[in-house]
Amino acid sequence: MAAKPVFELPAADVPSGPALSYAAVLRIPGARRAFGAALVGRLSYGMVSLSLLLAVKAGTGSYAVAGTVMALFGATSVFLSPVRAALVDRYGPRRVLPPMVAVYAVLLVGIAVVTWRPGVSGVWVGGVVAAAGACTPPVGPVMRALWSELAPDRRLLQRAFSLDGVSEEVVLTVGPLLVGALVGVAPAAAGVVVSAGLILVGTLALVSSPMVGRAAEASASSSSEDEADAVVVSRRTGLWRAVVVAAGVGLSLGAIDLSAVAFADAHGRAHAVAWILAALSIGSAVGGLAYGAVSWRSAPDRRLPLLGLGLGVSLAAAGLSPNLYVLAAVTMLTGLFVAPAITTAYLLADAAATANTRTRTGAWVNTTINAGASAGTATTGLLIDRIPLPAIYALAALPILLSAAGTAIPASRQPKS
Template identity: 80%
Template sequence: MADEPAFVRADARPAPVPSYAAVLRIPGARRAFGAALVGRLSYGTVALSLLLAVKAGTGSYAVAGTVMALFGATSVFLSPARAALVDRYGLRRALPPMVAVYATLLVGIAAATWRPGASGVWLGAAVAAAGACTPPVGPVMRALWSELAPDRELLQRAYSLDGVAEEIVLAFGPLLVGVLVGLAPAATGVLVSAGLISVGTLALVSSPAVGRSAARAEAAVPDGVRHPAPARTGLWRAVVAAAGVGLCLGGIDLLAVAFADRRGHAAAVAWILAALSIGSAVGGLTYGAIRWRVAADRRLPLLALGLGLSLAAAGLSPNLYVLAAAAAVTGLFVAPTITTAYLSADACATANTRTRVGAWVNTALNAGASTGTATTGLLIGRVPLPLIFAVAALPTLFAAATITIRPAPPES
């Protein structure tokens, strides 16, 4: 049989793998992405700023802790409801009122805590209300990526880049607050947080990419038409995996502190957590650059399994150097697992439920992290550290087993 013509062989070659540069070359992507990162920087500054401001205003750690628990609860658990408003009314109609109320409340809290003598009851109500209005910049940007990068491989790179950049921004936030409180009252950080979320959100809403997205949504679904609920296929996998990762990550900080403290080098915890972050960044960027032949929902349990096993093994570290190396290995699985959870969720979303679906994954991740921190805090001092590392790894191992043995039901 004669060889195929040369032009057939050339056409049969696989297309080049999309790069991260290709993601940023998408029309409108850089402006929208940059605006979203400014808004997300507020996520990194607001929690610590509120904690310090409420403590300075009331003089009570107990009040500050209670108030922050209220903020975390309303912010995390109402995230899907806020995302549903964005899906229903669109970014340009839902986000500006949300950020206006949120920023106004933060300014009021800053004013109340500028000097001592603030009312703990008033602050609790105001902070809880602010948490309920937190603009869902992260879920909105991920939903926007789904429209900007319809190609699944390009979307994988966009999600990986987005996740790594968000992690860096969130890590920078507390450092910024540390600089601010050294120069001005603690409430200054709350004002800066209000400014960051206002500038970032309004810049995102006014970006051309959002304008094109809004036009497409209005053309596809006229006002008054009920939006369909998210498809369940794949969503539960993503939520279970995200909750497992959150529970796992929630305990790592405290475990690193306890490990370093027991060896008389408390300051070394910063290096351990830095190794975890570097590993996550390297893992996320490497993962995004690979052309995978296995579907995201099949990769998800394998990545969760790797995260759980590496964390459990880290508990056997004989010294701080080995723990730092083990933390870096654990980090290699963090960003890829979270990215894959978002990809799995996005695959089952409709055009008008993308923000909501991403918010469910985000809620599971954050709720899991809070629960993991609380649980680890109760165990430290009562249970040997290697065993606590294993306990912290169990949620991701359980998630990996659960989403493997229970296949998603077929769509009707």
């Protein structure tokens, strides 16, 4: 049988009109329950980093120790993400996630107990926090894999990924606000306990949802072994493009926070940084929802470089802003490209996946974005006192511009079906 192009969307399988609305995403059987459970788990991720940072600082009395411990947590969580996702692909979420989340929650509660009062050893708590990071349940990759298995066509999948990404960004923004409210009435370690409860409840509710069972049946019945070599090569190319742009997005985003702080400080209004970052989030949410609602005729690998170009150019232009109002406006414009670029990277990676590699393929994109963001923040911190702010913004834009240019190289011709 002739190989089918990876990104081809058969016209007969694509509904039109209301069937492609965001409401149709939530009408997928079991979607609302699974999606709601996943958002509860993701709210935990929105709270846990700040909660751990504050709890470790309170327990050890040292910002340096707290920063080092959080670096360990980030490293084990981010870089072991594909490994955890591979376990889910191999054994299924219902066998892997319950023990994983149980260990993770127990470790978080243990950290909360020992940091509730001052005097804990930084070495000891660092080891436990690193172990907790290694056990972080891959709620996001699992939810995206569920959308991919059960969305009836790839245009509806685009809306599912857009809705998923925007909602995730919202809960990750709300999480630190909740921590701020909580530490006003309770010790910092209380936020760690709440994070443990949220991830436990969310993950167990997700794996018990009927959507997980149907996705497992769909995956088991799909045939992924009998594939032409050209399709396998195309999948590898698609994943490479998705990961390269994801790295560029992460590096650029990692530089934005510190750059905005420095810009606000330079203009004597340090408190305004919150509004600048809020403008980025608002732009990203609006851009993501608008992007997901469009029925694009071009393939994801054609759209991705253009989105990267828009993100990079607007970010570089932000550094030329004459005041905070203009910076907020241009930052919002930059945000319009963020969620669409990430959504398209996930779509491209998903098209590169097989039924047995779907979770880990999405996890590679997620890992690359997070690792890039950490590297971008660290690099900006080293440079921000040494070169002018416009140059900082230009350097922040450079990774995504280079990755967009690299992925704009035409792929090899796909075989005709």
